[in-house]
Amino acid sequence: MSLVLPLPAEQRFARLRTLRLPIALLLPLVLINLIAFVLPVARLVQISFLEGHGGVLTDTLTVANYLGFLTDSYYLGLIGNSLLLAAIVTVATLVAAYPIAMFLHTVSPRWRNVLFVITISPLLVSAVVRTYGWMILLGDQGLVNDALIGLGLIEKPVRLINNTLGVVVGLVEVLMPYMALSLIAGFGRLDPALEEAAASLGAGRIRRFLRVTLPLTAPGIALGSLLCFVLSISSFVTPKLLGGGRVFLLATEIYDQAVVQLEWPMAATTSVVVLVLFGCALILYTRLVRRFD
Amino acid sequence: MVALAQRADRELVIPAAQPEGHLRLEGVTKRFNEVLAVSGVDLELPRGKMLGLLGPSGCGKTTTLRMIAGLLPISDGRILVDGEDIAHLPPHRRDFGLVFQNYALFPHLTVAENVAFGLDMRRVAKAEARARVQAALELVHLPGFGDRKPRQMSGGQQQRVALARAVVVRPRVLLLDEPLSNLDAKLRDEMRTEIREIQQRLGITTVLVTHDQVEALTMCDLVGVMSHGRLEQLGTPEDIYERPASLFVADFVGRTNTLECTLVDQRHVRIGEAVYGCAATALPPGKVKAVIRPHRILLTPPRDRSLISNATNCAAGRVTRVVYVGDLLQYEIDIGGTRLAVEAPTRALSQPMAVGDKLLCEWSPDDMLVFPA
Secondary structure, three states, X not given: OOOOOOOOHHHXXXXXXXXXXXXXXXXXXXHHHHXXXXXXXXXXXXXXXXXXXXXXXXXXXXXXXXXXXXXXHHHHHHHHHHHHHHHHHHHHHHHHHHHHHHHHHHOXXXXXXXXXXXXXXXXXXXXXXXXXXXXXXXXXXXXXXXXXXXXXXXXXXXXXXXXXXXXXXXXXXXXXXXXXXXXXXXXXXXXXXXXXXXXXXXXXHHHHHHHHHHHHHHXXXXXXXXXXXXXXXXXXXXXXHHHOOOOXXXXXXXXXXXXXXXXXXXHHHHHHHHXXXXXXXXXXXHHHHHHHO | OHHHHHHHHHHHOOOOOOOOOOEEEEEEEEEEOOEEEEEEEEEEEOOOOEEEEEOOOOOOHHHHHHHHHOXXXXXXXXXXXXXXXXXXXXXXXXXXXXXXXXXXXXXXXXHHHHHHHHHHHOOXXXXXXXHHXXXXXXXXXXXXXXXXXXXXXXXXXXXXXXXXXXXXXXXXXXXXXOOOOOOOHHHHHHHHHHHHHHHHHHOOEEEEEEOOHHHHHHHOOEEEEEEOOXXXXXXXXXXXXXXXXOHHHHHHOOOOEEEEEEEEEOOEEEEOOEEEEXXXXXXXXXXXXXXXXHHHOEEEOOOOHHHOOOOOEEEEEEEEEEEEOOOEEEEEEEEOOEEEEEEEEOOOOOOOOOXXXXXXXXXXXXXXXXXXX
């Protein structure tokens, strides 16, 4: 049984007064989020239930968009493509960034800060610029093909862009700083004495890694994987430029429908499906992280 | 208790058939770039004995322990266990148990899994491993805690788990790195006795690193005092305390008065005008430092000097400070310009002396040790 005594008026005002500052500080952020995020998403969901073609929306409510999406093998194929690409990119990013994070964990703190800044410095250059860079490097007359021909390994240029390979290479490089950041945060919680303790108990290098380092850095792996997964599904510029119109994904499809074909309800439906995928990824992540604690 | 002891003996005592566990360091040296962190440490520790490495921070004691454990490569010298040089072996091949200052328990594993880790690595059969984990947890008075996570336990309990985890593999040598420094004073006293009992019951050759002289003196069979990377003295606790080999050891272990004086002959020193007897020394006459423990000085009421034996040093003085510590009183006595720290046990009904009181300080010449200035 709980007994709540009404507070004297004076105390009630005092409590309101102490809350006033936090509320005032939160207000701008809440407003921006409401106007720039919550309302547009609500509108997006609304449009996905409307009829309309060629840039014209009617007021008729319908679930035809969703039925059309979920029964069309083209759209289902897009989901499959996007999930597969995101999975490949996430794993490749993890494999590429994990050794970097591990190395940063072992160097002296002075060097760690310098190397840390270098690791995340690609974030200073926009993804568009970096993607153009990859187009130059991987193109038919690019550095990579020239080098391979120069070494006599191939005779004609190999197609490295305008296909899935090009998109994967570009996305891995673009997303690696996010993965590295998450992993470095994960390694921050790893006490070096734990690896020494494992060694003293008879664990060699490999078992130390599998039994101590890997499980303890798993929260960082989970966070980095979530970020890369979500960012690669929603990435648009890199697949568009490096895919050369030959790689079909959810994000590029949304662009085509909304901007090229002006099929706004279908674009909205596809967007909502992407949001649902993100929601699933987030739920999976929270489940995983709860298990680590 | 008897059943517990039997179980511990059966599961954890190092069988006599196992290698000796006799540890020997020969000229062990560590250089960090050009800095000499540990230089030429020689020592020998018989099987089943406990050695305390004692010294101020930065003296090289932890570096020495980490080299024994294999966590730091040695720059020079040899580390021998039962005559075999193990200095080139990686830590996981040395078969040593290690207890860290911050315990270093695996946070993602339960207490039982932590203790079982070393057995797992040695591929000990499941049933035997379970019995040994059980025995180890009983040994450290934590039976039934196996399913908890380390962070659900207090510092003292984590310390016990770390100890159980280290001894359950029946290590050839047990290494303890400042194991008690994160515990509060009362718990520290308890754990001192407990670790010593476990070490003796299991008969593990043990090296303890500590900056706490009480720990070193009370727990260990042998004490090595280190300073600036050198082993200043290696001996029994009594050797270290009663017969310090250097002014540093005398000063670092226990409280001392260090007095500037002139050596007159092999048994006498002069302080100002007064001449006192001292422990026999081979030093040549000249400037020296004399050392005497505060509690070896007896304070007596002023009386006729002729009543006091010539064999006893005696100086008239005046109390300049009194500090009540509880179990003892710390006095500062002025004897003709020289300040002496003196300690006397407190008694329920006796009146402590007050500042300004006149009295006599008496001490035996054998308690006054002389070192080069």
